[in-house]
Amino acid sequence: MKTVTSETGFLLIIIAVSFHYVMCTLDVSDSLYRFRCIKGKCIRKHRESLGDTEQYMETLNQCRLLCGEYGPLWPIPTGPLRLGQETKEIIPDNISFDYSNSPEEAEVRRYLNETQRIFVKTLLKECNRNCNHTTTTNLFVFINIRTGDTTLSWSTNESYELHLRSNDDNIEVYITALTVFGARHALETLSQLVASKYYPDGNCLLILSTAHISDGPVYPHRGFLLDAARNFISLNAIKRQLDGMASVKLNVLHWHITDSQSFPLELVSFPLVTKHGAYSGNQVYSQQDVRMIFDYAKHRGIRVILEFDAPAHAGNGWQWAPSAGLGNLSVCVNEQPWRKLCIEPPCGQFNPANPNLYTVLQEVYADFANLIPPGEILHMGGDEVFFGCWNATQEIVDYLAKQRKGREQEDFLDLWGEFQSNVLELWDRARFDDAPLSTILWSSHLTDPNVIEKYLSNGRYIIQTWVEGDKDLPKQLLKKGYRLIISTKNAWYLDHGFWGITSYYNWRKVYNNRIINNSLVLGGEACIWTEFIDEHSLDSRTWPRLAAVGERLWANPNIDASKVEARFYRQRNRLITRGLNPEAVTPYWCVQNEGECQ
Structure with a gap:
């Protein structure tokens, strides 16, 4: 002793x-x-x-x-x-x-x-x-x-x-x-x-x-996106978020598990991706870790949808390919000046001009297919492709020239559409025992209503929109028959307000954000991007505001936040009891004196 x-x-x-x-x-x-x-x-x-x-x-x-x-x-x-x-x-x-x-x-x-x-x-x-x-x-x-x-x-x-x-x-x-x-x-x-x-x-x-x-719920998709690639989020921190989600009946954890900054997911077929892409050997999600999270989430009524973002947001983790005789699978990786090559540092985009890319991705998608439960879908990312990177890569420019294409936006859109068509086929092939499933893409230049039907079938693709609440994009896509998941950028981006010119959205703003009620709208997601968040600040940036999203997507009530304060404060109290660390939203005097602080 x-x-x-x-x-x-x-x-x-x-x-x-x-x-x-x-x-x-x-x-x-x-x-x-x-x-x-x-x-x-x-x-x-x-x-x-x-x-x-x-x-x-x-x-x-x-x-x-x-x-x-x-x-x-x-x-x-x-x-x-x-x-x-x-x-x-x-x-x-x-x-x-x-x-x-x-x-x-x-x-x-x-x-x-x-x-x-x-x-x-x-x-x-x-x-x-x-x-x-x-x-x-x-x-x-x-x-x-x-x-x-x-x-x-x-x-x-x-x-x-x-x-x-x-x-x-x-x-x-x-x-x-x-x-x-x-x-x-x-x-x-x-x-x-x-x-x-x-x-x-x-x-x-x-x-x-x-x-x-x-x-019973109004929307079948009630989600929370967690970015675990900009900053590594430990399994215990992820489980805390799942506990909080269960308490407000959210039912989808959208796990953004790879990005240009890091590739922390263990791949059976190419362990070098994690070796070169993880921040450290201790900051890796093993196959067993991911399956454990799937199981933990399911017992709390939550699906886990993994996102493998491509063709952009693919940098660190792919540097080993040239020495392995595969050429450049990804281009612009960590290059400077970054503002000319990507949205944020570090840069990196897949190289559709390299045929080895699709050979490698076939095995990567097979890894994903073996990892996620049967019948579950994959989020294929597809946002923020930066044409400046491809335009600065000679082998891509030459590839387009051989197809009698130039260097205009429509030429790069065609290249992007070709990539998306190829990887969808790879994903279907990796899941050959199952019927083709839908997949999800972020809204982007490729999903512009003027061009989307040229590249993406509304029978296969669900579009996750991330525009401001007053934008017309969701309605235009609905008219074309596309199913949607809505992430209102100026209400449900919970990382906003701590960088750049973004604004912080208090819980009332989050609660009062209403999304379209249409049979093609599956539901919505709040998002936490972790450039300026890690597991030590994750709870307070997310909660209790995510609880407001939970009620909006479960019940979509015809009341505003001023009518729900007492219940909301009780829910924050409940989150603390269950082990989370939500931020304070009002002096405790206001909690004890209902309606006096409006």
Whole structure:
């Protein structure tokens, strides 16, 4: 057994006390104030001014559990909702689950078992891992899944019905869903219908004694793009984002895993790419790491869509090719002056004039096909191709000349279109056991409505637009029959406001951003590009603003941010409880005095 010095022991005590203080200040039985729901708002009142007959609750979170049309729920349900006004005390040890009416397939049971574990862990965190106050109330959760399908896609039914009722010392919860993902969302909702209660001998949870909720998402694609190539993001940091996403029912992690700055993804076919492209040997995502993230995400109701960006954003990692006798697979790599060759340093674009490029990419796409789950798609990037780089590369200019093409924009567009057609064929070939799937490209010069139909079929390509909210591009593409994912540049680019002339978008701006409601609009994504962010600042740049995106894409409510403040503050509190570090959005006085700071 290790011996702890007195100084070390004292430090450990201070750390433990500080941690307990931070956790408990989220929602404690305050000796000064009590709260009461009046006209849909939790009103604060000093304890010494309370009358003997006035019924005030000990904490703000307890009040919010019983206050307002939607109580503490985030995002709001989209169907009929009825929340009770009474609570019962429970502890996680007294919760049991029944799947007897669900399919017996092993994958379904494995999913439900893991979802159950996450649910109980979430409740333990809610009461500061000290849920040991004595209570005789039992919580029984009955889950009825109607299908054995565990595939998460744009066509997956994520809806659910949740009915909660009480009798004597028992609380019964009945969850009905078509898929395991709907059941997961129902348990997420159930976890939000609780608040901590504190006793001298330990804590417990208050849970609503009755509730009836019918719910399902408006958009099938509710995403978050995480750039892990500009700055390496550790697996633990990625898992934290997934935990936060699950809490607000976002269902797609768009993992931008390669770029010109680094290529941290291990490739089985060409390990030299990572050797030359990773920042260090410790900053690499192994094949096992990526599969683990896929699995971790799925049990939280989240798809992972990998992005292999091409033909631009392809620099570091490809320098080994000439010495291997393959010529220049990528050109302009790390060249200066960068402003003439790319959007941002370091430069690097694939070389479509080199036939070896397609031989190599065939094996790279096979690596991706073997890595991602069957039936999952690949994001093929396709943004910010810089014609100046190709125009400065003699072998590309000569290649175009042999095709009787010049050096105008339309000539480089044709070259780009040829590249895209070739790599789509490579991707299909790598996945020869499956029917052709759609793929995603960023909006770009190639997706301009005036030329897009020449190069990209609306049956194969989904366009992710990243223009300002007042731009007409999404509507023009919809008229041409293209499916869209919308990332509103001046609202949902969460890295903005810290560089150049970009602006910071507060959570209200994020929440009030509405995207087109059209059957061809799959949904939207908020984006974090990490030129000026790493894993130490990731949480605060992302959260709690990403929660605002979660409600917008799940429910698309016809209300603005001024009507949701209390629930939003409760959700921020919930994120902290679950281990994230969201930025502060208002003084705590405003949190305690609802509506006074608008």
